[in-house]
Amino acid sequence: MNLLSEGTKVSLLTVFLNQFRDFMILVLLAATLISGLLGEYTDAITIIAIIVLNGILGFVQEIRAERSLAALKELTAPVARVRRGGKVIEVPAKELVPGDIVLLEDGDRVPADGRILKAIAFDVEESALTGESVPASKDPKAVIEENSNLGDRKNMVYMGTMVTRGKAEVVVTAIGMGTEMGKIADLMQQSEEQLTPLQQRLDQLGKTLVWISLGITVLVVIAGVLHGHALYEMFLAGVSLAVAAIPEGLPAIVTIALALGVQRMIKRNAIVRKLPSVETLGCATVICSDKTGTLTQNRMTVQKLFADGTYVTVTGSGYQQTGDFLIDNHKIDPNKRPALKSLVEIAAACNNAALIEKEVEGGVDYAVQGDPTEGALLVLARKAGFLDAAAVYERVGEQPFDSDRKLMSVLVKAGTDVFAFVKGAPDILLDRCSRVLAGGREESLGQNMRKQIQAANLEMAEGAMRNLAFAYRKFPNIEAAREAEWERELVFVGLCGMIDPPREEVKGAIATARSAGIRTVMITGDHQVTAMAIAKELEILPTNGRVMTGVELDAIDDEKLAKLVNDVYVYARVTPEHKLRIVRALQANAHVVAMTGDGVNDAPAIKQADIGIAMGQSGTDVAKEASSLVLADDNFATIVAAVEEGRGIYDNIKKFIRYLLASNVGEIVTMFAAMLAGLPLPLAPIQILWVNLVTDGLPAIALGVDSPEGDIMKRRPRDVHEGIFAKGMATKILSRGILIGLVTLAVFVWSLKTDKNLAHAQTMAYATLTMAQLILVFDCRSLEGGIMKRNPLGNVWLILAVISSVVLFAFTIYVPKLAKAFHTVPLGLTDGIIVLVLAAIPTFALSIRRLGRNALRPKGGANDNRQAA
Secondary structure, three states: OOOOOOOOOOOHHHHHHHOOOOHHHHHHHHHHHHHHHOOOHHHHHHHHHHHHHHHHHHHHHHHHHHHHHHHHHHHOOOEEEEEEOOEEEEEEHHHOOOOOEEEEEOOOEOOOEEEEEEEEEEEEEOHHHHOOOOOEEOOOOOOOOOOOOHHHOOOEEOOOOEEEEEEEEEEEEEOHHHOHHHHHHHHOOOOOOOOOHHHHHHHHHHHHHHHHHHHHHHHHHHHHHHOOOOHHHHHHHHHHHHHHHOOOOHHHHHHHHHHHHHHHHHHOOEEEOOOHHHHHHOOOOEEEEOOOOOOEOOOOEEEEEEEOOEEEEEOOOOOOOOOOEEEOOEEEOHHHOHHHHHHHHHHHHOOOOEEEEEEEOOEEEEEEEOOHHHHHHHHHHHHOOOOOHHHHOEEEEEEOOOOOOOEEEEEEEEOOEEEEEEEEOHHHHHHOEEEEEEOOEEEEOOHHHHHHHHHHHHHHHHOOOEEEEEEEEEEOOOOOOOHHHOOOOEEEEEEEEEEOOEOOOHHHHHHHHHHOOOEEEEEOOOOHHHHHHHHHHOOOOOOOOEEEEHHHHHOOOHHHHHHHHHHEEEEEOOOHHHHHHHHHHHHHOOOOEEEEEOOHHHHHHHHHOOEEEEEOOOOOHHHHHHOOEEEOOOOHHHHHHHHHHHHHHHHHHHHHHHHHHHHHHHHHHHHHHHHHOOOOOOOOHHHHHHHHHHHHOHHHHHHOOOOOOOOHHHOOOOOOOOOOOOOOHHHHHHHHHHHHHHHHHHHHHHHHHHHOOHHHHHHHHHHHHHHHHHHHHHHOOOOOOHHHOOOOOOOHHHHHHHHHHHHHHHHHHHOHHHHHHOOOOOOOHHHHHHHHHHHHHHHHHHHHHHHHHHHHOOOOHHHOOOOOO
16 A cells, blocks of 8 residues: 555554553552452442443543544545546545556645656655755656665655646656655654644643642541541542542543544535644634635636627526526527527537536536636537537537637538637627627628627626627638638627626625624735625625735735735735735734635645635645645635634533533532531542543533534634633633532531431432532533523433433442442432432522623623623
């Protein structure tokens, strides 16, 4: 296989055993060993069972995350164009074999080592191998010494290098680890994937919490011993509390949230190449988008005709061959109007393109083989019912289009009739015409009619249309049709105006981005008039918005551009170098910039942007390599969908951080306050561990796959420097956690004083703590609105996770053998009602308080995101 070795894979057994390498787990195992030596076999066995269950959960999380990321890497694997069996096909680069003929061109990444057979102006950037920053010019005829350096081998290309200019055919000589890049890979130690900024912050947070938890645990142990508890009992309780309090599952759950979010983004045609971009997406304030193919369909479409002095509108877009011909919104039959019929037939006959039918999901689509403009004319003809020009007109000669004449003409026969059909630039073609087809007959082309045609051409051009004119000349026979006469004394037929129409979904996506506080900027190499027309139609260009051209950009320096950039919404006739300047100017104004591109020269701007976005269909390998996000469908709406997913992923991570830490604070407060008050242990050590297992596991993971909140795309972009605990997050965690701890302790004290039964009181506290955390998880589904804002049944996975946790908890109370191991007693109906009512207080009391505060807040305060509680 043409793949580089990934080094030694870690076995599943090793992954499983690694779950038990955590320091606190090792301490807990030591404590368990002490329990066994002291004869507490039931406790020891139960604790070991909990540790193993926790390890299995971590193992499943890690494997799932690894497989999700592996699937992502597979999706971004490169492809190669090869000639096999006389046909040029695309194959995955990993399937290349020595002897394959690979076709390379500007922007491709070389998929394997090979010798060049043919080349045209072929340069390759080989800095990855040679260190030379200047691209190397290649020559298939070069004679190379046997022991020459890589940089001197002008007739060879190497895996991983980039084609920067020209085309070549290459025969593969080495693949995989046999390539020069493979030899380097063999010497390199496999590098580890870097943590995202969020994961780094959480890693630091975890280390801080470890020391805080250990400090509190030591205080709990000391306080318990001072109040008469046995040292062994307090040691085991302290270690259990520390294990429960430390959110050791955070890194795994963050990885799962990112990996599952990435999978959802793939389904929406956004392929994430670099995980940090998922976080950055939620901070984007500007999206700089190319026009062609991203905002538009990249499918030229005929929209207006002018023939016999009348404008005709043509409906339908793209290459779908359905549409109507309308005059003043009334449908007409073009075949009953001689000028229109002639225009359509000339458009189809004076044409070298072909429409290729292809199967797509949900039906049939078409692609153009040849010039896109001629493809649009074929679609026009088929809309009019003229399906096969070759069946009507036999082509006997052709004068191809060239940039000097700006015309194309063909000589055709239809029975005994001989015609020259001509199409081209309206101003050029009109000068070649002496007559016009009007009212079904040929008339002299007078000045009035000539001015009318010129006015129509100008009006259509001002509507950002690309116009073509059509004409013909009839000859008595083939002999009379000398080539020099084909484009003289023509009969003018009409004008055809076409445009690359906007994608239907883009206007709504731009509006969604605007409501999310994200400005859309169009950057295109197209004409200013065309760019402005599309920008206005898509509502990118506001009334006071500026348009700049490449010429204007060249006339100002970077400092001046930085002052103007906030007012400019459209850049026309720009080069890739201009794109880089625009990105830097926006960043100088503290914007977080998403930048699209597809060409080799776009790579610097893509790399400079905070979120570099490459086109998956039209993009070169160089652009994709520089990007952090690849659009599988080259569609602007996919960028906005990716921003929404990115915001949702970040929100979900914050949700389960809030849930885990609030739950852990509740456990610490319960134990710490009880020890300071000189009370008996409110929770047995294995009860603490079980609460940690059943509440921190499945519900937390289910929060990681929660759907985004309805207003997620109505918020302002998040500050890129915003911390995890911003916007009152720390207050929410502490307030809920402290309330959970106090309520749990209150239930314990009340039960202990009521029936003087320690086992019953501990079971009540155990039940209250568990249920309070499982109710809290629904409050955490909304970062701002709480449990009252979102439908509690909106996350099926969360419902199932909570039900599973309740069942597992119930087993430890109502299954006799488990009840004995967990030191619990069965609870009655009254007990259950008391537990549920008090367990709901931490969540509902604060939610009701928030509702009341919002009701009293002056109008307009609803958008204030600083809701602390």
